Amino acid sequence: MIKKRWRFAVALAAAASLLATGCSGSASESEGPVTLTYWDFLDPSQDNPRAKALKENLANFEAANPDIKVELAVVSLGDMLNRLPQAAAAGQAPDVFKMFTPQVPQMAAAGAYSPLPAAASEITDWLRPIDTLAGPDGQVAVPYEYRTCAFYYNEKVLKQLGVEVPKTYDEVVTVAGKAAKAGVTGFGTGFSDADNSAIIATFFDCFMSQVDQPIWNAEGKADFATEKGIEFGNFLADLRDAGALASSVTSDTYGTVADGLANGTVAMTVLGTERIVTMASQNPDVKWTSLPTASTGDDTGATIGWTLGIGADSEHADAAWKFIEYMTGPKAAAVMATGGEVPTRAATYDEAFFSTPEAKTVNKIAEYVKSNSEPHTYADDWIAVATGLSQAGQDLYLNKKSGSDFITSAQDAANK
Amino acid sequence: MSIASSPRTQAPEAPPTSKVEVIRRRREDRRVWLYVLPVSAVFLFVFIGPLFYTAWTALHETKYYQIGEFSGLNSFVELLSDPNLPNSIRTTLVFSLGALIIALPAGLLSAIVLNSLHRFKRSVRSLFLLTWLMSQATVGTIWLWFLNPNFGPATAITTSLGFGPTDVFSSPTTALLAVTLITAWWSYPQAMLLFLGALQTIPEELRESLKVDGGGLWHDFVNITLPFLRNTIVSVVVVLLMLYVQMVTIILVTTRGGPLRATETLSMRVFNQTFNDFNLSGASATAILLFTLNLVLTLAVIRFRRKESL
Numbered sequence: 001m002i003k004k005r006w007r008f009a010v011a012l013a014a015a016a017s018l019l020a021t022g023c024s025g026s027a028s029e030s031e032g033p034v035t036l037t038y039w040d041f042l043d044p045s046q047d048n049p050r051a052k053a054l055k056e057n058l059a060n061f062e063a064a065n066p067d068i069k070v071e072l073a074v075v076s077l078g079d080m081l082n083r084l085p086q087a088a089a090a091g092q093a094p095d096v097f098k099m100f101t102p103q104v105p106q107m108a109a110a111g112a113y114s115p116l117p118a119a120a121s122e123i124t125d126w127l128r129p130i131d132t133l134a135g136p137d138g139q140v141a142v143p144y145e146y147r148t149c150a151f152y153y154n155e156k157v158l159k160q161l162g163v164e165v166p167k168t169y170d171e172v173v174t175v176a177g178k179a180a181k182a183g184v185t186g187f188g189t190g191f192s193d194a195d196n197s198a199i200i201a202t203f204f205d206c207f208m209s210q211v212d213q214p215i216w217n218a219e220g221k222a223d224f225a226t227e228k229g230i231e232f233g234n235f236l237a238d239l240r241d242a243g244a245l246a247s248s249v250t251s252d253t254y255g256t257v258a259d260g261l262a263n264g265t266v267a268m269t270v271l272g273t274e275r276i277v278t279m280a281s282q283n284p285d286v287k288w289t290s291l292p293t294a295s296t297g298d299d300t301g302a303t304i305g306w307t308l309g310i311g312a313d314s315e316h317a318d319a320a321w322k323f324i325e326y327m328t329g330p331k332a333a334a335v336m337a338t339g340g341e342v343p344t345r346a347a348t349y350d351e352a353f354f355s356t357p358e359a360k361t362v363n364k365i366a367e368y369v370k371s372n373s374e375p376h377t378y379a380d381d382w383i384a385v386a387t388g389l390s391q392a393g394q395d396l397y398l399n400k401k402s403g404s405d406f407i408t409s410a411q412d413a414a415n416k
Numbered sequence: 417m418s419i420a421s422s423p424r425t426q427a428p429e430a431p432p433t434s435k436v437e438v439i440r441r442r443r444e445d446r447r448v449w450l451y452v453l454p455v456s457a458v459f460l461f462v463f464i465g466p467l468f469y470t471a472w473t474a475l476h477e478t479k480y481y482q483i484g485e486f487s488g489l490n491s492f493v494e495l496l497s498d499p500n501l502p503n504s505i506r507t508t509l510v511f512s513l514g515a516l517i518i519a520l521p522a523g524l525l526s527a528i529v530l531n532s533l534h535r536f537k538r539s540v541r542s543l544f545l546l547t548w549l550m551s552q553a554t555v556g557t558i559w560l561w562f563l564n565p566n567f568g569p570a571t572a573i574t575t576s577l578g579f580g581p582t583d584v585f586s587s588p589t590t591a592l593l594a595v596t597l598i599t600a601w602w603s604y605p606q607a608m609l610l611f612l613g614a615l616q617t618i619p620e621e622l623r624e625s626l627k628v629d630g631g632g633l634w635h636d637f638v639n640i641t642l643p644f645l646r647n648t649i650v651s652v653v654v655v656l657l658m659l660y661v662q663m664v665t666i667i668l669v670t671t672r673g674g675p676l677r678a679t680e681t682l683s684m685r686v687f688n689q690t691f692n693d694f695n696l697s698g699a700s701a702t703a704i705l706l707f708t709l710n711l712v713l714t715l716a717v718i719r720f721r722r723k724e725s726l
Binding site: 081082085086088089109110111191192193194247248249250251256259260263265383384387390391394395398399 | 480481482565566567581583585586587588671672674675676677691692693694
C-alpha cells in the first residue's frame with residue numbers, strides 16, 4: 001500500500017514538472033538565440049559540388065552570426081509545392097525556403113510567403129529585374145541563382161552520324177531521326193508529371209520566350225494556343241513521327257533524360273544550364289550551346305532559377321532576411337559558384353574566385369544567361385500549366401495527337 | 417448417484433422482482449456506458465468528425481486551404497459531370513478487384529503451405545511476411561527501380577532474352593497491370609495471416625476421418641478447409657477491398673495516376689485534386705464518393721455472406 005502511494009506521488013510530481021515546463025516554454029523563446037527553419041532540396045550530406053557549397057555557406061553564416069542557428073530540412077520541390085500551402089494554412093511555414101521561379105506567384109497566392117522587409121529594397125545590383133518575383137502583397141522573393149535553357153548534344157554521336165550541330169528545330173528533328181536509326185534516343189524529353197513536369201515545362205517556358213509568345217493574357221488566363229505556340233507542339237509531333245523520342249517518354253523525367261545524356265543513350269536534349277558543370281564531369285562527349293532557333297530566328301530563352309523567400313507568419317523575419325541577404329550576397333554566392341550555380345548580384349563577380357581559372361565555366365554560363373535569356377512574369381497557375389503539358393504530351397505520344405491538339409489541350413487543362 | 421442438475425438444463429435467469437434488484441440492474445447498465453464513452457469519443461473524433469468536416473468542405477468554395485462561402489452542391493455537380501469520373505471509378509474497381517483476385521488465393525495457398533509445414537515453419541513464415549513488412553513507399557520505389565527501362569534489372573533480363581527493354585509504366589494498360597500486381601504482391605501476406613489463424617482452428621480429427629474414408633487433398637480442401645474458412649474469406653475480402661479502394665502510396669510513387677489517368681483511382685484523384693490542383697472542395701466531394709463506394713462494396717460482400725449462411 002505504501003509502495004503504491006509512493007509510486008503515485010512520483011507520477012504526480014513528474015506530471016506537475018512537465019506541466020510547469022510547458023507553461024514556461026514560451027517566455028524563454030522570446031529571448032536568446034534564434035533558430036531559423038530552412039527548407040532546401042539540396043542535401044548537404046551528399047557528395048556533390050552544390051551540396052558541399054551549401055554546407056559551407058550554412059556553416060559560415062552561423063559562424064558570422066552566433067545568435068542565429070539554421071535548422072535545414074531537406075524537402076524535394078514536389079513535396080515543397082504540396083506541403084508549403086498546408087504548412088502556411090496551419091501557421092507552420094518554414095522561416096526561409098527555396099522556390100523555383102515559375103512557382104513563386106502560385107506559392108504567393110497560396111499564402112506561403114511573408115512580404116520582404118523594407119531592407120530588401122536596399123539591394124539594387126541584381127543582374128536581372130526582380131519584380132517578377134511578386135505576389136498579391138508585393139515582393140516576396142529574391143533570386144538565389146540564375147539559369148536558362150541550353151541545347152546539349154553528344155558530340156561523339158553527331159560525329160559518327162556525320163552531321164553538324166543543328167541550328168534550328170527543324171534540323172534537330174532531322175538529326176534526331178538519324179540518331180534514332182543508329183540506336184540512341186534522338187531527342188531526350190519527358191512527359192512524366194512525377195517531378196512536376198520539370199523537363200517539358202522548362203523547355204516550353206524557354207521555347208515560348210524564343211518565339212515571343214506570352215503564356216498568359218492580361219486577365220491571367222493561359223493563352224498560348226496560337227500559331228507560335230503550335231510550333232512547339234509541331235516540333236514534338238515531328239520528333240515522334242521521326243521515331244526520335246524515347247519509348248519511355250511518357251514516364252521520363254528531368255533526371256532520367258539527364259542520366260541518358262550522361263551515359264550516352266540520348267543524342268540531344270534541352271536542359272537547364274545548371275547541368276553544364278556536372279555533365280562535363282560525367283561525360284566529356286556532352287557539349288552545350290545556345291538553343292536552336294524557331295520561326296522567329298531567336299535563341300533567347302527564359303531566365304529562371306531558384307529563389308529565397310520568407311515563410312508566412314515567420315516569427316523571425318529579421319533574422320530570416322539576414323540569412324537570405326547572406327546567402328545571396330557576394331561571399332556565399334562565390335562559394336555557391338564553385339558548385340556551378342550562377343550568382344545573381346553584380347557585386348559577387350568582384351570576388352577573387354571569379355578571376356581564377358576555376359571560374360571560367362561559371363563565368364561563361366553567367367554571360368550566356370545574361371545574353372540569351374530574359375525574365376518574364378508568371379501567373380499563379382504554373383502547376384496547372386506544367387501538368388497540362390505533361391498530359392498533353394502523353395496524349396500526343398500514345399494517341400498520336402497533332403501538335404495543334406497538344407498545345408490546345410495543354411492550354412485548356414491550364415484554364416480548367 | 418448424482419442428482420446435481422447439468423448446466424445445460426439450468427433455467428434462464430429470472431427477471432428481477434424486487435425494487436432493490438431493479439435499481440442494482442440500472443446501476444450496472446449505467447456503468448456500461450462508462451466503458452463505452454471513451455471508445456465512442458475516439459470514434460467521433462477520428463471518424464465521424466472528419467467525415468462531417470469533409471462533407472462540410474465539399475459544400476463550400478475553397479481557395480488553396482482557405483474555406484470560403486457556401487456553394488451548395490456545386491462540387492458534387494462538377495464531380496458527377498466530369499468526363500474523367502467514369503474512368504476513375506472503373507480504374508478503382510479494376511485495380512481493387514484485380515489485386516483481390518490475386519492476393520486472396522495467394523494468401524490462402526501460402527497459409528495452407530505454412531500450416532502443413534512441420535520443419536522451418538518460422539523461417540518460411542518470415543520469408544512470406546517480408547513483403548508486408550516493407551512500407552508502400554519502399555515497395556513502390558523498389559519496383560520503380562527494378563522495372564526502369566534504362567537501367568533496371570528487369571530490362572537487363574528481357575534485353576538479354578531478346579525482348580527489348582521493359583517499359584511497363586509508359587503504357588496505360590501495362591501501367592495499371594503493374595500497379596495491380598505490385599499491390600497484390602505487397603498485400604497477400606495480410607490474407608495469409610488471417611487464413612493461417614483460421615486454418616489452425618480446424619479439428620485434426622476431421623482430416624483423419626477423411627483419410628480413413630479415402631479422401632485426398634482436393635476432398636480435404638473442398639469438404640473441410642473451405643467450409644471452415646467461409647467466414648474468414650468474407651473478412652479477408654472486406655479487409656483487402658477497403659485497403660485497395662483507399663490505397664494511394666504505391667500508385668503515387670510509381671505512376672502518380674498516369675499515363676493519361678490510366679492508374680488514377682478515386683483515392684489518387686483525391687490526392688491530385690488536393691495537392692496538385694489545390695481544389696479542396698472538389699477533393700472533398702470525391703472523398704465522399706469514395707467513402708460511399710467503399711461502404712457499398714463492403715455491405716455487398718457482407719450481405720452475400722449472410723445469404724450464403726441462410
